[in-house]
Amino acid sequence: MDWDDLRVFLAVARAESLSRAGRRLGMDASTVGRRIARLETALGRVLFAKTPQGYAATPEGAALIPHAEAAEAAALAANEVLAGQGGLTGQLRIGAPDGCANYLLPQIAARLIEDHPGLDVQIVALPRVFNLSRREADMAIAVSRPQTGRASVQKIADYRLHLAGHGDYLDRHPPIRTLADLQGHRMIGYIPDMIFDPELDYLAETGADRAALSSNSVSVQMQAIQAGAGLGIVHDFAIPFAPGVRRVLTDRISLTRSFWLLRPAEDRRSDRLTRLAEAVAAGIRREVQRLEGLVATGT
Incomplete structure (x- = not known):
C-alpha cells in the first residue's frame, strides 16, 4: 500500500x-x-x-x-x-486563542524561523477550542485544561489580567478608587453567548451585568479600550502593545489564568514535534514574563 x-x-x-x-x-x-x-x-x-x-x-x-x-x-x-539534530524543517501549525496569537506567538514564531530557516510556521487565531484529532493544528494553546480526550497536555505558564482603560477615557471621568466607582462606566467584554471557555467570563469581576460594547475577539476589545470606548479586563501582556492604556483598581480586580499546550498523544513519539513544543512553551513563558514585567515597571 x-x-x-x-x-x-x-x-x-x-x-x-x-x-x-x-x-x-x-x-x-x-x-x-x-x-x-x-x-x-x-x-x-x-x-x-x-x-x-x-x-x-x-x-x-x-x-x-x-x-x-x-x-x-x-x-x-x-x-x-x-x-539529524540540526535545524528543524517543514510546517508547524499552531492553533491559539486570539489573545495569545496576537500578542505572544508572533515574537515566538519570529525567533523560530530565525533559528530554523527551513521551518514554516502557521498561526491560526480562532476564539474557540481546536480539534486536534482532526489535525486542525499540530499543537494548540488552550486557556483551560481539557477534561476529556487523548491529547497530551502540558501547563505552560500563568498570566495575569486587570481592569484597564485608555488615559483619555479615564481623564474624562471621575477617579476610580473603589468598585462602587465603576457604576455608570461603560464596560467592554466578550459577547456572552460566544464565550467558548468559562475561564474567559470576566465581566462578573467588575460587578457589571452587561457590556456596552462586546466582541468575541481579545484584540477587538483592546482596540475598543484604546479608542476610549470604556473599561475592560485585559491581559497584562497585551498592554505594552496599546499605548495609553492603563490598569485601574489593581488591588481589587486581579485575575490569574493559565495557558496549556495540547498535542495529539501519538505525537509524543516525534522528536521533531517535541522539540518544537518545547520551543513554543519556553517562548510563551519568556514573552509573558517580559511583557508583564514591562507593565509592572511602567516601562
Whole structure:
C-alpha cells in the first residue's frame, strides 16, 4: 500500500471534507476524490460514506485510521533521522486563542524561523477550542485544561489580567478608587453567548451585568479600550502593545489564568514535534514574563 495514498486518506478522515483535506495537502478537491476512489478500488473496500455533513469514515475506513497514523509516524521519524539534530524543517501549525496569537506567538514564531530557516510556521487565531484529532493544528494553546480526550497536555505558564482603560477615557471621568466607582462606566467584554471557555467570563469581576460594547475577539476589545470606548479586563501582556492604556483598581480586580499546550498523544513519539513544543512553551513563558514585567515597571 502506497504511503502517499494513506496520507490522502488520513487527511480526508480528519477533515471529513475533500476540499478541506485538499487545502491541507495542496491539492484540489477533485484530485483528492480520485485518490480516495483509487485507494478504495485497490483495497476493494468503501472507506467513506458521503453525508450531508461531509465524508464520514465507514467501519472499514475507521479500522484503517490507526494503521495510517502508524505509517505517518514512521514517515515523520524517518524524516527526523535524515534531518539529524540540526535545524528543524517543514510546517508547524499552531492553533491559539486570539489573545495569545496576537500578542505572544508572533515574537515566538519570529525567533523560530530565525533559528530554523527551513521551518514554516502557521498561526491560526480562532476564539474557540481546536480539534486536534482532526489535525486542525499540530499543537494548540488552550486557556483551560481539557477534561476529556487523548491529547497530551502540558501547563505552560500563568498570566495575569486587570481592569484597564485608555488615559483619555479615564481623564474624562471621575477617579476610580473603589468598585462602587465603576457604576455608570461603560464596560467592554466578550459577547456572552460566544464565550467558548468559562475561564474567559470576566465581566462578573467588575460587578457589571452587561457590556456596552462586546466582541468575541481579545484584540477587538483592546482596540475598543484604546479608542476610549470604556473599561475592560485585559491581559497584562497585551498592554505594552496599546499605548495609553492603563490598569485601574489593581488591588481589587486581579485575575490569574493559565495557558496549556495540547498535542495529539501519538505525537509524543516525534522528536521533531517535541522539540518544537518545547520551543513554543519556553517562548510563551519568556514573552509573558517580559511583557508583564514591562507593565509592572511602567516601562
